Amino acid sequence: MSKETKYTEDNIRSLDWKEHIRMRPGMYIGKLGDGSSPDDGIYILLKEVLDNSIDEYVMGAGKTIEISIQGDKVIVRDYGRGIPLGKVVDVVSKMNTGGKYDSRAFKKSVGLNGVGTKAVNALSTYFRVESTRDGKSASAEFEKGNLTNQDTLDETSRRRGTKVSFVPDDSIFKHYKYRTEYVSKMLKNYVYLNPGLTIIFNGEKFISENGLKDLLSDNINQEDRLYDIVHLKGDDIEVAITHSKTQYSEEYHSFVNGQHTTQGGTHQAAFREAVVKTVREFYGKNYEASDIRKSIVAAISIKVMEPVFESQTKTKLGSTEMGDGLPTVRTYINDFVKNKLDNFLHKNQATxxxxxxxxxxxxxxxxxxxxxxxxxxxxxxxASLHNKKLRDCRVHLSDSKKERNLESTLFITEGDSASGSITKSRDVNTQAVFSLRGKPLNSYNMSKKIVYENEEFNLLQAALNIEESLEDLRYNNIVIATDADVDGMHIRLLLITFFLQFFPEVIKEGHLYILQTPLFRVRNKKETIYCYSEQERRDAINKLSGKPEITRFKGLGEISPDEFKHFIGDDMRLDPVMLDKEKSIEELLSFYMGKNTPQRQEFIIDNLKVELDAIEEEL
Structure with a gap:
């Protein structure tokens, strides 16, 4: 019988605000990550600071926000009213302190509970806030939430507003790097939702005149639209709708009080329902809901009084009420769409x-x-009952109540040995493995029929749960894990083709990645370094000096499960698959997967780079 552990007053410990944030960062900013995913913590830090500047604009103060990201330092400057000078320290370092609790001042605010900037402060090795108003300014500097310096100026010629600078703590956000593509997308969403606002990011200006209409214009090419974008606006709601000529599934961009609700929620569900109801009534036909919504590309933004989100990162709306004396979210959206969309269809016969x-x-x-x-x-x-292809995990993206759902990952592997290594070394709570039998089919120019006829595609679609839309996607990260050789590259290309052809929104919404695995292991008796490039290998040899042992990995199957756990754990390196906004999906697929072999050959020759010095070293 085991010895009973004592449980006394000495076991009870109260953490102060910063200790709690640093011990449980996931509660405040979702997953940590290294910046390879759009919902990684470093972007949430930026968003939390930016939300306060956006709220100032919404309240009619300050039309421009300036953002600078140079290396690991982030600076956000707005020209709003400025934090009251006597509260500069409290607002960024005391829980339950902020202006967002007074609903009169921030009626339909993005940053609701004043936790955001405190989390940024606690999770940064350097944090500085400076407020200017009425010709005076006050500033405070912190390190990991601890106040290190404070200053006030009785006279200053600086323009009013707030400037926040911070450097994320690299002991929490390991190997992190801000990707400008993700930051730009976030900033574009802010200006779509706030026409008239200008955001300047590292010198590039973002501004929108037509709101959600501009969002859809940027996400679906003119030639791919079935009809011109339908743009409808009300007091607390804005909607933009079109249908794609080529895309099979549904695609939604939904927002609440300026927050991008990537996991949808009550407003998105109500909107999908309202479109079906309105269309059925307009045509007087009881069309199937899936037929009406097939290929729809739409955006919806609503403003809700004191919304309830399902997490601090606010990716899914839980509220059922609009507040302010308005009906429920469902009724409000239904009534708006029924009225405005019905009127539009009556007036626009061609559409x-x-x-x-x-x-x-x-x-x-x-x-x-x-x-x-x-x-x-x-x-x-x-197959799901005894599916050898899928070794599932316990936590899924659709489990909205589970804290780690954003970490849910599906590795798509090729071959038994690679699948075995990942399966034995994975985190069974958040990491699943789907095994391919060999090279998948080239699905370019094929119809959706092939997804059901081809067993692997059908099982992959079922595992992801994306047949109708992304709303019930089971994994936040879909990672292609193949060997870094010619065959592995080909499998990557075939899988990316599958997603582009049938489920492009998986890529558009930032869910698809390529797993980087080390090319070399360099070690001596004291230390082992895994290297992902020739340069890293050289650096490792120089660091370990002498004559370290060098191993060249040729395939994933060669890496033992004990080693593999390093590459899919905290130090996992992922390359996101991103779409080139300048090219349509059809253009991309026809060039890389079509029958234009001579042009592709020319492209490869023109872009082939050979590291002669590396080859000489090998010889």
């Missing part, structure tokens, strides 16, 4: 006809697929 043709086409395709889809679902259901 109404295009939409109806699209619905009828979707209906025909669904009926053509019905038999094979039923068989495929039965196969997937049976």
């Amino acid at each position: 109404a006809e295009s939409l109806q043709r699209k619905i009828l086409q979707a209906e025909r395709e669904r009926k053509d697929l019905s038999g094979i889809r039923k068989l495929a679902r039965e196969r997937a259901k049976k």
